[in-house]
Amino acid sequence: MEISALEKEIMEADLSTQEAQQRFKQRFLKRGGVLDELLAQLRFLTPEERKVRGSSINRLRELALQRLEAVASSHSSAEGATLGDPTFPSLVIQPGGRHPLSMVEDRIIRIFQRMGYNLADGPEIEDDWHNFTALNFEPDHPARDMQDTFFIDPAAGILLRTHTSTVQVRVMERQSPPIRILAPGRVYRNETISARAHVYFHQIEGLYVDEGVSAADLKATLGYFIRSFFSPHTKTRWRASYFPFTEMSAEVDIECLICAGEGCSVCKHTGWVEVLGCGMVDPQVLRACGIDPERFSGFAFGLGVERLTQLLFGIPDLRLFGQNDIRFLQSFRRYGCFT
Ligand code: DAH
Numbered sequence: 001m002e003i004s005a006l007e008k009e010i011m012e013a014d015l016s017t018q019e020a021q022q023r024f025k026q027r028f029l030k031r032g033g034v035l036d037e038l039l040a041q042l043r044f045l046t047p048e049e050r051k052v053r054g055s056s057i058n059r060l061r062e063l064a065l066q067r068l069e070a071v072a073s074s075h076s077s078a079e080g081a082t083l084g085d086p087t088f089p090s091l092v093i094q095p096g097g098r099h100p101l102s103m104v105e106d107r108i109i110r111i112f113q114r115m116g117y118n119l120a121d122g123p124e125i126e127d128d129w130h131n132f133t134a135l136n137f138e139p140d141h142p143a144r145d146m147q148d149t150f151f152i153d154p155a156a157g158i159l160l161r162t163h164t165s166t167v168q169v170r171v172m173e174r175q176s177p178p179i180r181i182l183a184p185g186r187v188y189r190n191e192t193i194s195a196r197a198h199v200y201f202h203q204i205e206g207l208y209v210d211e212g213v214s215a216a217d218l219k220a221t222l223g224y225f226i227r228s229f230f231s232p233h234t235k236t237r238w239r240a241s242y243f244p245f246t247e248m249s250a251e252v253d254i255e256c257l258i259c260a261g262e263g264c265s266v267c268k269h270t271g272w273v274e275v276l277g278c279g280m281v282d283p284q285v286l287r288a289c290g291i292d293p294e295r296f297s298g299f300a301f302g303l304g305v306e307r308l309t310q311l312l313f314g315i316p317d318l319r320l321f322g323q324n325d326i327r328f329l330q331s332f333r334r335y336g337c338f339t
Helices: 003-012 018-028 034-044 047-078 102-112 166-174 216-227 283-288 305-314 318-322 327-328
Strands: 125-127 151-153 157-159 180-187 201-212 236-241 246-255 270-281 297-302
Touching: 003 047, 003 102, 018 034, 018 283, 034 047, 047 318, 047 327, 102 180, 102 201, 102 305, 166 180, 166 201, 166 270, 166 283, 180 246, 180 297, 201 305, 216 236, 216 246, 216 297, 236 270, 270 305, 283 297, 297 305, 305 318
Parallel strands: none
Antiparallel strands: 125 157, 151 157, 180 201, 201 297, 236 246, 246 270, 270 297
16 A cells, blocks of 8 residues: 555544544554555565665654554643644655656767767657658558557558658658758557567667768667667677668677576577667668669668667566556666766
8 A cells, every 4th residue: 555545544544432543553553554564565675665665654653653642642631632743754755766768768869969960850640651651661561550550540541650760751851961860759569568568669760861871880880879878898799681661771689788698588598689770771762752862872770768778777577667656767766867
């Protein structure tokens, strides 16, 4: 039960009869009472959380004692009932903390800002053109399926964006190169919610288009990012991959931080964890967005913010990010100046 609910109960309990006072004692002050039970649960918390919660529980106990004393003294004094000592400090208000996803997003943004990237934004409710067609998805590409995509109006192709690559298209449509943008945002997919999948999560899209941009630039940029984000010693592995909107396409793995490459459940015993997708922007995509692929080239990448946060902090279950549990949020308070 929540501390604040118990506080309310203590403050409002009817103590007008002997019987009621007895019940009150039983509930709050005797062995096996609610406070006793809460104290017993402390052992499941971290030492830091234990301290905060333990002192709240002790204050509840003092508050309960105070109320009983107040009743006793009101019987013996001519002044009637008093409601405890007004100078008694109030219960600790439990503040939350910055969400770890926001902290990690800021950290990523700062690293790319150092390389001259600007922020760009786009809507979460999108159309088929920006989410799929301009990005070179074939009409029958499986990602367009209702199984994966939340459609708002299927006939009109209005949907919740499934990735932040939509912002690439929007920026290229309205701006000519050089373009160097970073687009953080929420994306949606029709998945069964589990420890590993959710119906919404956060991505950061990056795009760099100019004359003469090459795969060497891509590799150097993302290598710098990974070393800055994790550590200068983090090992990376580049794998050839496929995305409709890039040609060549690659995925980048880092050596698993949880087991140092030994193999564990997080890396599915491979020693490596995928952290991003990237590639050279397909000339088809440049053309669809009104940019001349004969003159310009570019690279793009997509990062999963949840994935990076999980790796950095060792968070096992994706669902924790969306539950707004104050104990989860408080456990990141010590990283207040982290970014
Ligand atoms: N949009 C991809 C996804 O959601 C991620 C991605 C991969 C973005 C490669 C890119 C890229 O810009 O080049 O899975």
